[in-house]
Amino acid sequence: MKTGAKILIEGLKREGVDIIFGYPGGAVLPIYDELYDNPSIRHILVRHEQAAAHAADGYARASGRVGVCLATSGPGACNLVTGIATAYMDSIPIVALTGQVPTTMLGNDAFQEADITGITLPITKHNYLVKKTAELGRIIGQAFHIAKTGRPGPVLIDLPKDVCTTQVDDRDIFPKEVSIRSYQPTYKGHTKQVLKAIEMIGKAERPIIYAGGGIISSGASPELIELAERMGIPVTTTLLGLGGIPCNHPLNLGMLGMHGTEYANYAVTECDLLIAIGVRFDDRVTGKIQTFAPHAAIIHIDVDPAEIGKNKKIDVPIVGDAKNVLQAMLNQIKKSKVNEKWLDQVRTWKKKHPLKYKDDGCLRPQYIIKQLSDLLKGDAIIVSEVGQNQMWTAQYFCFKKPRTWLTSGGLGTMGYGFPAAIGATFAKPGEIVFDIAGDGSFQMNIQELGTVAQHKVPVKVAILNNMYLGMVRQWQELFYDRRYSYTELTPLDFAKIAAAYGIDGIKVESCDNVVPALKTAIETDGPFIIDFRIEREENVFPMVPAGAAINEMIGGHEA
Amino acid sequence: MKSHTLSIVVENKAGVLSRVAGLFSRRGFNIESLAVGTCEEPQMSRMTIVVIGDDAQVEQVQKQLNKLIDVIKVSDITENETVNRELALIKVNAEPGTSRSEVMQIASIFRAQIIDVGSKTVVLEVTGDSEKIDALEKLLRQYGIKELVRTGKIAVLRGAKTVQSLK
Numbered sequence: 116m117k118t119g120a121k122i123l124i125e126g127l128k129r130e131g132v133d134i135i136f137g138y139p140g141g142a143v144l145p146i147y148d149e150l151y152d153n154p155s156i157r158h159i160l161v162r163h164e165q166a167a168a169h170a171a172d173g174y175a176r177a178s179g180r181v182g183v184c185l186a187t188s189g190p191g192a193c194n195l196v197t198g199i200a201t202a203y204m205d206s207i208p209i210v211a212l213t214g215q216v217p218t219t220m221l222g223n224d225a226f227q228e229a230d231i232t233g234i235t236l237p238i239t240k241h242n243y244l245v246k247k248t249a250e251l252g253r254i255i256g257q258a259f260h261i262a263k264t265g266r267p268g269p270v271l272i273d274l275p276k277d278v279c280t281t282q283v284d285d286r287d288i289f290p291k292e293v294s295i296r297s298y299q300p301t302y303k304g305h306t307k308q309v310l311k312a313i314e315m316i317g318k319a320e321r322p323i324i325y326a327g328g329g330i331i332s333s334g335a336s337p338e339l340i341e342l343a344e345r346m347g348i349p350v351t352t353t354l355l356g357l358g359g360i361p362c363n364h365p366l367n368l369g370m371l372g373m374h375g376t377e378y379a380n381y382a383v384t385e386c387d388l389l390i391a392i393g394v395r396f397d398d399r400v401t402g403k404i405q406t407f408a409p410h411a412a413i414i415h416i417d418v419d420p421a422e423i424g425k426n427k428k429i430d431v432p433i434v435g436d437a438k439n440v441l442q443a444m445l446n447q448i449k450k451s452k453v454n455e456k457w458l459d460q461v462r463t464w465k466k467k468h469p470l471k472y473k474d475d476g477c478l479r480p481q482y483i484i485k486q487l488s489d490l491l492k493g494d495a496i497i498v499s500e501v502g503q504n505q506m507w508t509a510q511y512f513c514f515k516k517p518r519t520w521l522t523s524g525g526l527g528t529m530g531y532g533f534p535a536a537i538g539a540t541f542a543k544p545g546e547i548v549f550d551i552a553g554d555g556s557f558q559m560n561i562q563e564l565g566t567v568a569q570h571k572v573p574v575k576v577a578i579l580n581n582m583y584l585g586m587v588r589q590w591q592e593l594f595y596d597r598r599y600s601y602t603e604l605t606p607l608d609f610a611k612i613a614a615a616y617g618i619d620g621i622k623v624e625s626c627d628n629v630v631p632a633l634k635t636a637i638e639t640d641g642p643f644i645i646d647f648r649i650e651r652e653e654n655v656f657p658m659v660p661a662g663a664a665i666n667e668m669i670g671g672h673e674a
Numbered sequence: 675m676k677s678h679t680l681s682i683v684v685e686n687k688a689g690v691l692s693r694v695a696g697l698f699s700r701r702g703f704n705i706e707s708l709a710v711g712t713c714e715e716p717q718m719s720r721m722t723i724v725v726i727g728d729d730a731q732v733e734q735v736q737k738q739l740n741k742l743i744d745v746i747k748v749s750d751i752t753e754n755e756t757v758n759r760e761l762a763l764i765k766v767n768a769e770p771g772t773s774r775s776e777v778m779q780i781a782s783i784f785r786a787q788i789i790d791v792g793s794k795t796v797v798l799e800v801t802g803d804s805e806k807i808d809a810l811e812k813l814l815r816q817y818g819i820k821e822l823v824r825t826g827k828i829a830v831l832r833g834a835k836t837v838q839s840l841k
Contacts, residue, residue, distance in 0.1 A: 236693060237700050241743040244689070261743060297685065297746040421737035424730070 117285040119248040119278045120145040123212075124153050126255035129289060132156060132183050134174065134541050135212075136167040140187020141227060142214025145279040159541065159570055162562040164191050166534035168198020169560070171209045173535025176521045177496055178542035179334070181208045181262050188214040189227030192273070193234065197528060199269045200238040204525025205355060206332060208267035210258050211235075217277040218246055232273050240268030248281040252288035260293040265300030266419040267332055300418060304435035309443050312390070312414045312431050316448075319388035321457045322348045323408075325371065325400075328355030328524070329393015329417060329437045336360065336517045338441035339392065345445070347453040349461050351379035353394055354505075355524045358514035361493070368461070369470075372400035373659045374506040377468035377668055380659070382461050383408050384666040391415045393437045396426040397525070406664035416440045470510050472653075478626055480504070480579045480649045484511040484551065486629050487577065490637060495547040496521065496539045500532035500556030502586035504579045506655040508551045530559025536574045537566060547575065547637060554580040554604055561612070567642045568616040575636045576644045581651045582606050589654045593669070609646040620644035677706055678732045678752045679829050681837045682721040685744040686712060693742050694721065703727060703735050707760075707804075707826030718746060720837075722828045749840045755832040761799070761825045762807045763789075767818035768796045777817055784810045795820055803827075 117125075123146060127135070134157045139147045150158050161167045164186040171182030186195050192213035202209045216225040232244045241261050243254045258270040316322060330339050330352075336359045343350050343366045350360045351368040360367045368379040383389065389411040394400070401407040404426055414431040415423050423432040433440055472481040484507055491497075493515030499505040499522045514520050521539060523531040536550035557578050567574055579585075588602040610620030623632045623645055636643040656670030684690045691710060698705050706724040713720040725735055732750060739748045764786075768774040770793075777796060781788055786800035800810055804827055811822065831837060 232689065233692070236696050295743065298743050419741070421734065421741055425734060425737075 116282040117288075118145065118149075118280055118282050119245075119251050119274070120149040120280070122248065122251045122283075122285060122288055123255065123274070123279065124149045124156065126252060126289065127156060127183065130181065130255065130259045132181070134159065135183045135185050136161055136170040136174070136538060137185030138164050138167055138187065138191060140191045140214060142188035142216060142276045143185065143191075143274075145276065146185065146212070146214070146274070157541075159537070159566065161534065162565045163560065164194035165198050165530070166537070166560050166563045166566065168195045168209065168211060169201065169528075169531050169534035170538030171211070172198060172202045172207050172531075173498060173521050173538030174542045175202070175207050175209055175538075176535070177518055177539035179518060180542070181210055181259055182538060183210050183212065185212045186214070187227065188216055188231075189229045192231040193229050196234060196238070199235055199271065201523045201526045201528045201531055202269040203238045203240070205523065206267050206328060207269065208262040209269045210262050211269060211271040213271060213273050215244070215273045215275040218275045219277065221275065231271065235271050238269070239271050240266075242271040242273065244273045245275065245278050248278050248283045249288070251278065252285075253290055256290060256293045257295060260295070261298065265298070301420070301434045302418070302436040302439045304416065304433040304440035304443055306443070308431055308433045309440065310447060312433060313444055313447050315388055315412060315414060315431060316346055316348070316390065317452065320454060321386045322346070322388040322390060322454065323382050323386040323411075324348050324350040324390045324392065325353070325383065325394055326350055326356045326359050326392045327353040327394030330356055330359040331517045333393065333418070333437040333439075334517070335393070335438035335441050338438055338445060340364065341445055342441055345448060345451040347451075347455075347458060348390065349382055349458065351375070351383060353397070353400055353524070354509055354522060356393070357509060358517045358520045361515040362513040363515070368465070370509050372665060373402065374510065374655050374657065375665070376470060376510075377657055378461065378464035380665040380668060381464050381468075384664070385460075386411045389413045392441070393417060395422045401426065402659045402663055402665040402667075476626055477650050478624065478629070478648060479653055480507045480647070481511050482626060483577065483579065483629050483647055483649070484508055487549065487633050488512045490630070490633055491547065491549070493519065495519065495549055496536075496543060498522065498532045498536040498539060498548065498550045500550070500552045501527045501529045502553050502556060502584070503589065503653075503655050504551050504553040504556065504585075506586075507579070510655075529556040533557060533560045533574075533576065534563050536576070537563060537572050540572050540574050548573070550574060550576045552576055552578045553585055554578055554582060554607065554609070555584045557609070558604075558607075564613060564616040564618060568618055571641055573640060574642050576642075577633075577636070578609050578644065578646050579649050580607075580609065580646050581649050581653065583651060585653075586655070588652070592652070592654070593658075594660070609644055613644040618642045618644060620646065622646045622648065624648045675726055675728055677724050677726050678750050679756070679758070679827065680723045680725060680736065680739075681749050681751050681829060682723060682739060682745060683713070683747040683838065684719050684721060685746065686717050686719045687744055690719070690744045693744060694723075694739065697738055697742065698725070698735070701734075701738060703731065707824070709826035709828045722826070724827050747838060749837045751829060751831060751837065751840075754835075754840075756829045757832060758803045758827055758829045759801050760804050760807055760827045761801045762811070763823045764798045764800065764811065764814060764819060765795050765821040766798065766814045767794060767820060769794055773817055777814065780810070780813050786810065
């Protein structure tokens with residue numbers, strides 16, 4: 116006989132979980148009591164449950180494994196919501212465990228009761244309210260299976276307190292294998308469709324690959340690069356696809372879309388074949404959807420059939436795992452090809468319209484990120500917050516490997532970066548983890564300095580401090596006649612705040628001090644905070660105004 | 675825009691209906707009717723949902739439904755040969771005298787049963803396809819309908835074929 120809490124911990128171990136990000140409370144006391152006896156599962160005590168969810172997400176993105184977070188019922192569970200939604204939008208496998216009032220009190224508006232399965236219905240891949248301890252073994256197996264297979268995503272398990280304290284016969288409580296009759300993701304692409312895609316690639320004169328987060332989650336980066344090289348196809352990636360192809364690869368065009376490179380956006384607009392892999396034609400990528408890749412036939416490879424044809428009509432849909440489908444394609448491709456004329460055209464665009472910023476000795480964020488990129492040479496995990504800091508990083512940091520770039524793409528969650536970076540340090544011990552933040556975003560989860568201090572998390576934070584909510588200010592400047600309505604922030608000395616937590620930090624106000632400060636951060640064993648006082652009204656360019664076609668950029672080469 | 679009939683087999687578990695209904699509202703799909711009940715397998719339920727939209731929207735509805743873990747099978751049976759039925763209970767004013775006999779006459783033309791008679795009203799039970807029920811409702815309006823309850827459409831494929839066997 117074993118209690119539910121014991122079964123839970125055993126189940127987590129069976130799934131290979133060795134770390135949980137969490138926050139205790141009344142309803143999860145039985146679980147915490149069990150954790151006390153199980154040091155093989157490390158528990159990282161965060162300062163706010165939102166950070167637990169983001170840390171689990173950062174852990175998952177950096178490692179490719181399932182991240183786990185734990186919170187108590189009611190407010191604890193509700194505080195996970197933003198983190199779960201973030202993981203859902205970016206298809207990140209996490210399992211969220213929440214406490215719940217005892218089953219006998221469910222639905223009674225009991226103390227710290229919230230209907231968290233109801234609340235998270237639209238933001239989880241699936242969720243469970245466990246009603247009987249005997250079901251727990253099966254549910255844990257299913258939850259992890261669902262989280263990491265097919266199109267990955269968050270799964271929540273709601274655990275009433277009595278389910279955790281009740282003892283049941285634990286023989287055969289964990290089924291040998293997970294079987295869910297209604298859930299069988301398709302991994303292998305349809306052979307006929309694969310051949311059709313190859314034929315189209317063979318015939319195309321101006322092909323482009325548009326690669327996204329699916330490349331990272333399926334581990335398809337080598338196949339992507341091989342396809343591009345063998346068939347001479349330039350590659351542009353989404354925000355979440357960065358790192359799928361090394362930034363310095365000759366066929367790489369960087370990011371496309373609203374703040375993409377001009378050459379990527381021109382190439383997509385002019386291409387005659389768009390090979391979309393692990394992407395979802397998000398509005399920040401496509402701009403005005405009718406004018407996105409207007410001359411192209413489109414091949415779309417995705418593990419989620421619902422993404423195919425959702426926003427754009429597709430000529431060759433292929434449902435399957437990106438790696439699996441690309442391997443099948445590579446096996447079938449008989450001869451390689453170079454589209455010299457097209458590659459020349461792309462090279463010309465690249466040369467003529469590079470990413471540019473003013474190099475006038477003022478402390479500009481692009482300069483800082485370039486220096487950091489040069490120092491780290493792609494050998495680090497870079498995390499960002501959301502807004503200008505995120506776009507500058509996407510544009511100017513040279514990502515060389517998958518899973519080295521963690522950012523909240525779909526939901527655009529300010530406050531994601533710092534806790535996600537904390538999670539990443541546990542996924543990849545020994546690697547340098549840098550959170551590139553804005554002063555606004557950093558303050559959204561600044562309380563996690565406490566977590567960093569307590570667990571001596573060796574995370575580095577570069578705050579691009581402009582004392583504005585910079586991206587919103589930029590839109591107000593460009594589209595609202597410079598009416599800066601509530602986007603200015605109080606100046607703060609972040610190094611001093613860090614010092615209060617016993618964390619080292621420094622303020623940097625000039626270009627000369629950028630590299631030394633970054634070096635100090637890199638060489639410091641523990642955490643380090645740099646407060647960069649950047650040009651306050653620096654903008655992210657180029658930019659496609661909302662609803663415009665992606666080749667209608669402002670602030671590009673003319674600026 | 676036209677109406678499509680979806681036949682959906684789901685796990686017979688708590689919360690499945692809210693998962694399905696929630697998906698419709700959150701993605702802005704219009705449900706015209708939804709009927710749900712147990713089916714030939716005790717662990718499963720069958721839903722018949724009539725949804726209005728163009729073909730692309732309805733295809734997206736089906737794909738999204740298929741993503742729900744508790745949904746076992748989704749079929750658009752609009753183009754198949756089906757038998758469709760809906761049941762309605764209609765409480766209509768029928769004062770003794772002319773109006774009552776007229777109501778009863780209309781009921782008999784529509785093969786509706788009178789299942790309750792009050793001093794001023796009668797309750798009719800009618801089954802048929804949705805159009806038939808619409809037609810009866812329209813005729814009874816002039817007498818004053820006090821209450822109308824419709825089950826929503828249920829449908830089954832004609833012949834030996836089953837929704838489970840459809841591709």
